Amino acid sequence: PLNHSVNSTNYEEKKMENSAVYNKDKFEESFVRHVESDLARNMFNCDDLGAYQAASNAIRDSVLVDWANTQQQQTIHDGKRVYYLSLEFLMGRAMDNALINLDARDQVAEAIGNLGFNLEDVLEQEPDAALGNGGLGRLAACFVDSMSSRNYSAWGYGLNYQYGIFKQEIIDGYQVETPDYWLKYSNPWEVMRSEIQIPVDFYGYVYEHYDTNTGKPKKIWQGGERVIAVPADFPIPGFNTTNTNNLRLWNAKPTMEFDFSKFNNGDYQQSVAAQQRAEALTSVLYPNDNFEKGKELRLRQQYFWVAASLHDIIRRYKKNHKDWDNLSNQVAIQLNDTHPTLAIVELQRILVDLEGLEWNAAWKIVQRVFAYTNHTVMTEALEKWPVDLVGRLIPRHLEIIYEINYFFLKDVEAKFPGDRDLLSRVSIIEEGQVKSVRMAYLAIVGSHKVNGVAELHSELIKTTIFKDFVKIFGPERFTNVTNGITPRRWLRQANPKLAKLISEKLNDPKYEYLTHLGNLKKLENFxxxxxxxxxxxxxxxxxxxxxxxxxxxxxxxxxxxxxxxxxxxxxxxxxxxxxxxxxxxxxxxxxxxxxxxxxxxxxxxxxxxxxxxxxxxxxxxxxxxxxxxxxxxxxxxxxxxxxxxxxxxxxxxxxxxxxxxxxxxxxxxxxxxxxxxxxxxxxxxxxxxxxxxxxxxxxxxxxxxxxxxxxxxxxxxxxxxxxxxxxxxxxxxxxxxxxxxxxxxxxxxxxxxxxxxxxxxxxxxxxxxxxxxxxxxxxxxxxxxxxxxxxxxxxxxxxxxxxxxxxxxxxxxxxxxxLSVANMGFFSSDRCIDEYAENIWDVEPLNV
Ligand code: GLG
The missing domain is CATH 3.40.50.2000 (Glycogen Phosphorylase B;)
Structure with missing residues (x-):
C-alpha cells in the first residue's frame, strides 16, 4: 500500500515551495530555460509568441506538480470518481485562467515585465481552444473549472479536434467560414500521452461461440477496422486549491498493424490510405448547434470517444477492484446530452461479453453508473441514428440495443398491459421510413437520473418529449440542475476592475467570494x-x-x-x-x-x-x-x-x-x-x-x-x-x-x-x-x-x-x-456541481 503523504504542509506553504510562479526570480529563470531549450531560441530573438510559449511552459510546470499530487492522492484515497463525457469543451484560452486560479497573475506579470514583455500582449498570442459550438460546450468548460475548484475527483473526457469551430469572416455582409487550425503552433497546455494506446474497433461481424468453461453460448465481435486512441491531457487547476483534475481528449491514430494482404497484392497506396483515414476521425468538430445531421463520421466519432473513455475508466477501476457490483460506488458517468449515449451500450457489452456477467446483473450496474443531461426539447436536435448504419458500424452494439429495448418494452407491457400505442411511442427503435435508434430514449432507459438545465426546461421535458417515461419510471428519475457559470473566468478574468472593486467592498482581498458567490449579496448595502x-x-x-x-x-x-x-x-x-x-x-x-x-x-x-x-x-x-x-x-x-x-x-x-x-x-x-x-x-x-x-x-x-x-x-x-x-x-x-x-x-x-x-x-x-x-x-x-x-x-x-x-x-x-450582480450568487457553476455531486453522483469533495 502507498502511504505517501503530501498533505503535511498547508496550502500556502506548499504553493511557495513548489513552484516558480510565486517567485519572480525563479520564474524568470524558468522562462529563459524554456526559451533556450523547448523553443531552441535565445532571449534576443524571442517575440511575443515565443514569450507566450515559454511563459505557458513555466506556468504549466507548476500546474503539473499539483496535477501529479492530485492524481496520486486520488489514487491513494480510492474514492468514487466522476467522469464528465462531453463531445465539446469550449475552453477558450488557458494561460490567463491558470494564472488566476493559481493566484499568481501579479507576480508573473511583473516577472514577464522584467524580461521586457507585457503580460496582456503575451496573453493575446494564445489561440482559443474552440472545441465547441456554444452553450453546451462552454457549460462543460465551466463545469471542469468548478469540479477542480470544489475539490471533486472528476475528469472530463472528449475529443481533441484538430479543427475547432470554424472562423467566421464577414465578406460583403455574408458569413464566410474558414478552418480553425488552432494547433498551428504546438500547444503548451496539452500533455501528449503517447504511451497510452487504446484500440477501438469498427465494422466486422458477430458470431456465437460455445464457451467450454461455462457451457453457454457467447457472442464474439470480430472488428473489421481498428483505430488507436491516444490521449492528450489538459490539466485543470482549481481556484484557491491545489486540486488539479484532468481533461482527457482523444486523438485518433492509425494502427501499426499493416494490411499485408493489400500490401502483397501490390496495393501499397491503398493500405496507406486506409491508415490515413484513422486520423480524419478526430480532425473536425461538427459545427451545428441544436441540430443533428446524422452523418456517419459523427457516429464514428461518438463511438471512438466513448469506447476509448470507457476502456480507460474500466482499466482504472480494475487496478484496485474486482467486484463489479461495486462499480457504481466507484464510478459516476455523466452524459452531456445524448452524444455519448453509446457508452451505456458499451458498458453493457464489456460487462456481459468480456467480463461474463449475467445480463440483468450487468444492466443494474449500468443504470447506477450513468446519468443523462438533456439540453433541448427541439426535435431537430434530438439524435436518431438509422439502424442500418449502427448495425454496420458496430454490429454487436445494435444487437445489445435491441435486447435492451426488448427487456424495457417487456416491463412496460407488464406495467401497462395492452397499451400498444404506448409501446410504440416509447420504443427505443423508431419504426418509420428509416428505422432508427432514438438516442434520448436509450439514454433515459440506461440512466438512474435525467436532468434538464433550468427549472422551466426540466418541467417541460416531463410534460412534453419525455412524458411517457415519467409515467413508466416515475417522476423520481427526472430532476433539475439549473446551469451556472464559473465566476473565475466570467468575472475575475473578464472584468478585473469590477472584480477588484467588489473584493474591496466586500473586504475580501483574497477574492474568496469567487468560490462563495452568495457573498455578492453584501453589495446591496452600497x-x-x-x-x-x-x-x-x-x-x-x-x-x-x-x-x-x-x-x-x-x-x-x-x-x-x-x-x-x-x-x-x-x-x-x-x-x-x-x-x-x-x-x-x-x-x-x-x-x-x-x-x-x-x-x-x-x-x-x-x-x-x-x-x-x-x-x-x-x-x-x-x-x-x-x-x-x-x-x-x-x-x-x-x-x-x-x-x-x-x-x-x-x-x-x-x-x-x-x-x-x-x-x-x-x-x-x-x-x-x-x-x-x-x-x-x-x-x-x-x-x-x-x-x-x-x-x-x-x-x-x-x-x-x-x-x-x-x-x-x-x-x-x-x-x-x-x-x-x-x-x-x-x-x-x-x-x-x-x-x-x-x-x-x-x-x-x-x-x-x-x-x-x-x-x-x-x-x-x-x-x-x-x-x-x-x-x-x-x-x-x-x-x-x-x-x-x-x-x-x-x-x-x-x-x-x-x-x-x-x-x-x-x-x-x-x-x-x-442589484443584479448582488443577487447572481446562485448562478455559480460551483453550485451546479455541488448539486450534481449530491443528488446525482453521490460523491464528496476530497481535499488534496
Ligand atoms: C444548449 C441549450 C442552451 C443551454 C446549453 C447548456 O440550447 O439553452 O444553456 O445547452 O445547457 N446547445 C446548447 O447550447
Whole structure:
C-alpha cells in the first residue's frame, strides 16, 4: 500500500515551495530555460509568441506538480470518481485562467515585465481552444473549472479536434467560414500521452461461440477496422486549491498493424490510405448547434470517444477492484446530452461479453453508473441514428440495443398491459421510413437520473418529449440542475476592475467570494452610496471603451461609448430570434428618419424619442443553415445603411462583430448595458450568457424562457425587462397561425415594406426570411412578440437616460446593475456541481 503523504504542509506553504510562479526570480529563470531549450531560441530573438510559449511552459510546470499530487492522492484515497463525457469543451484560452486560479497573475506579470514583455500582449498570442459550438460546450468548460475548484475527483473526457469551430469572416455582409487550425503552433497546455494506446474497433461481424468453461453460448465481435486512441491531457487547476483534475481528449491514430494482404497484392497506396483515414476521425468538430445531421463520421466519432473513455475508466477501476457490483460506488458517468449515449451500450457489452456477467446483473450496474443531461426539447436536435448504419458500424452494439429495448418494452407491457400505442411511442427503435435508434430514449432507459438545465426546461421535458417515461419510471428519475457559470473566468478574468472593486467592498482581498458567490449579496448595502455607484459606472464605461475599440478594430465602425450598448451575441438561430431584434432596429431607424424629416434635431430626438444606442450583434451560423445566414446578411446590410447615414449622428449604429468566440465574449460581456435573451418561450433550455451578462452588471431584456425565469426570481423583476408570450400559450398561437393565418402588426409591416422596397439591398435576398413569417405560419412567433418587444424597449430606455454621468442614469439604471450582480450568487457553476455531486453522483469533495 502507498502511504505517501503530501498533505503535511498547508496550502500556502506548499504553493511557495513548489513552484516558480510565486517567485519572480525563479520564474524568470524558468522562462529563459524554456526559451533556450523547448523553443531552441535565445532571449534576443524571442517575440511575443515565443514569450507566450515559454511563459505557458513555466506556468504549466507548476500546474503539473499539483496535477501529479492530485492524481496520486486520488489514487491513494480510492474514492468514487466522476467522469464528465462531453463531445465539446469550449475552453477558450488557458494561460490567463491558470494564472488566476493559481493566484499568481501579479507576480508573473511583473516577472514577464522584467524580461521586457507585457503580460496582456503575451496573453493575446494564445489561440482559443474552440472545441465547441456554444452553450453546451462552454457549460462543460465551466463545469471542469468548478469540479477542480470544489475539490471533486472528476475528469472530463472528449475529443481533441484538430479543427475547432470554424472562423467566421464577414465578406460583403455574408458569413464566410474558414478552418480553425488552432494547433498551428504546438500547444503548451496539452500533455501528449503517447504511451497510452487504446484500440477501438469498427465494422466486422458477430458470431456465437460455445464457451467450454461455462457451457453457454457467447457472442464474439470480430472488428473489421481498428483505430488507436491516444490521449492528450489538459490539466485543470482549481481556484484557491491545489486540486488539479484532468481533461482527457482523444486523438485518433492509425494502427501499426499493416494490411499485408493489400500490401502483397501490390496495393501499397491503398493500405496507406486506409491508415490515413484513422486520423480524419478526430480532425473536425461538427459545427451545428441544436441540430443533428446524422452523418456517419459523427457516429464514428461518438463511438471512438466513448469506447476509448470507457476502456480507460474500466482499466482504472480494475487496478484496485474486482467486484463489479461495486462499480457504481466507484464510478459516476455523466452524459452531456445524448452524444455519448453509446457508452451505456458499451458498458453493457464489456460487462456481459468480456467480463461474463449475467445480463440483468450487468444492466443494474449500468443504470447506477450513468446519468443523462438533456439540453433541448427541439426535435431537430434530438439524435436518431438509422439502424442500418449502427448495425454496420458496430454490429454487436445494435444487437445489445435491441435486447435492451426488448427487456424495457417487456416491463412496460407488464406495467401497462395492452397499451400498444404506448409501446410504440416509447420504443427505443423508431419504426418509420428509416428505422432508427432514438438516442434520448436509450439514454433515459440506461440512466438512474435525467436532468434538464433550468427549472422551466426540466418541467417541460416531463410534460412534453419525455412524458411517457415519467409515467413508466416515475417522476423520481427526472430532476433539475439549473446551469451556472464559473465566476473565475466570467468575472475575475473578464472584468478585473469590477472584480477588484467588489473584493474591496466586500473586504475580501483574497477574492474568496469567487468560490462563495452568495457573498455578492453584501453589495446591496452600497446601493445608495453615490460615490460607489459612480465608481461602478466608471468601470462599466471603461469596459465599453474597450469594447468600442474591438468594434473599431474588427468592423471599422466607430461607436461612442456614451450610448446604450444593446447586445445580442450567441449562435444565430431562428429560435433565438435575432430577426426580431434586427426588425426592431429597422423600425427605430425608420422612425428616427421620420422625425428628422419633420425637422427635429438629433439632440431633440435623443432627449424626447430615441436615446442614442448601438445595436451590437455577433455569432456564428451553422454553414448549412440557410435562414440563419440570411439573418446575418440582413444585420450587415442594415449596418451598412445606418452607419453611413450622414444625418443620424450617434442616434443609432448597427454592428456585427465577426467570429464571436470565448475571448471576444470576455471583452463584449463586461461592456454591455443591455443584452438580449429573447428566444420564443419554451425553446431555450437555459441559456448561460444571460448569467454572464447579469454577473457583469449588464441588464437583460428577455422572454420568460430558460434560466431568465430564475434570474428574475433571484434579482427581482424590477431589475430585468421581461416581455412576450408565455410558454403555455405557444401551442395555441402556432395553431392559430396555421389555421387562421398570421397577422402582421402594423409596426412590423412598416419594416417589411422597407425591406421589400430595397432599402437594405436586393429584396430577394431576404424574401425567404420574411415569407417564413408572413406565409409560413411564423413558427417562432415574431409577430406575436414584436410590439411587446418595442414597448419593453421604450420602458427601459427611459431608465437608461443619456448614459454615463447622466443623473437619471445614476439614479435609475446603475442601482439595477448593482442589484443584479448582488443577487447572481446562485448562478455559480460551483453550485451546479455541488448539486450534481449530491443528488446525482453521490460523491464528496476530497481535499488534496
Ligand atoms: C444548449 C441549450 C442552451 C443551454 C446549453 C447548456 O440550447 O439553452 O444553456 O445547452 O445547457 N446547445 C446548447 O447550447
Amino acid at each position: 446601493v445608495n452610496d453615490e460615490a460607489f455607484l459612480k465608481e461602478w459606472d466608471d468601470i462599466k464605461f471603461d469596459n465599453k471603451r474597450k469594447l468600442a475599440a474591438l468594434i473599431k478594430e474588427t468592423t471599422g465602425v466607430e461607436v461612442d461609448p456614451n450610448v446604450l450598448f444593446d447586445i445580442q451575441v450567441k449562435r444565430i438561430h431562428e429560435y433565438k430570434r435575432q430577426q426580431l431584434n434586427i426588425f426592431a432596429v429597422i423600425y427605430r431607424y425608420l422612425h428616427i428618419k421620420k422625425l428628422l424629416a419633420e425637422g427635429l434635431s438629433v439632440q431633440e430626438i435623443a432627449e424626447k424619442h430615441y436615446i442614442p444606442k448601438a445595436s451590437i450583434f455577433g455569432g456564428k451560423a451553422a454553414p448549412g443553415y440557410y435562414m440563419a445566414k440570411i439573418i446575418i446578411h440582413l444585420i450587415n446590410t442594415v449596418g451598412e445603411v445606418v452607419n453611413n447615414d450622414p444625418e443620424i449622428g450617434n442616434l443609432l449604429k448597427v454592428v456585427f462583430i465577426p467570429d464571436y468566440n470565448v475571448s471576444k465574449a470576455e471583452i463584449i460581456i463586461p461592456g454591455s448595458d443591455l443584452s438580449n435573451h429573447i428566444s420564443t418561450a419554451g425553446t431555450e433550455a437555459s441559456g448561460t450568457s444571460n448569467m454572464k451578462f447579469a454577473l457583469n452588471g449588464g441588464l437583460i431584456i428577455g422572454t420568460v424562457d430558460g434560466a431568465n425565469v430564475e434570474i428574475t426570481r433571484e434579482i427581482g423583476e424590477e431589475n430585468i425587462f421581461l416581455f412576450g408570450n408565455l410558454a403555455e400559450s405557444v401551442d395555441e398561437l402556432r395553431h392559430k397561425h396555421y389555421y387562421e393565418g398570421v397577422k402582421i402588426p402594423e409596426s412590423m409591416q412598416e419594416v417589411f415594406n422597407a425591406i421589400d422596397t430595397g432599402m437594405f439591398g436586393l429584396p430577394e435576398e431576404f424574401k425567404s426570411l420574411l415569407d417564413s413569417i408572413r406565409y409560413h405560419s411564423d413558427y417562432y412567433l415574431a409577430t406575436d412578440d414584436f410590439d411587446l418587444f418595442l414597448d419593453a424597449h421604450k420602458k427601459l430606455e427611459k431608465m437608461f437616460g443619456l448614459g454615463s454621468g447622466d443623473p437619471t442614469h445614476l439614479r435609475e439604471w446603475v442601482p439595477k446593475s448593482v
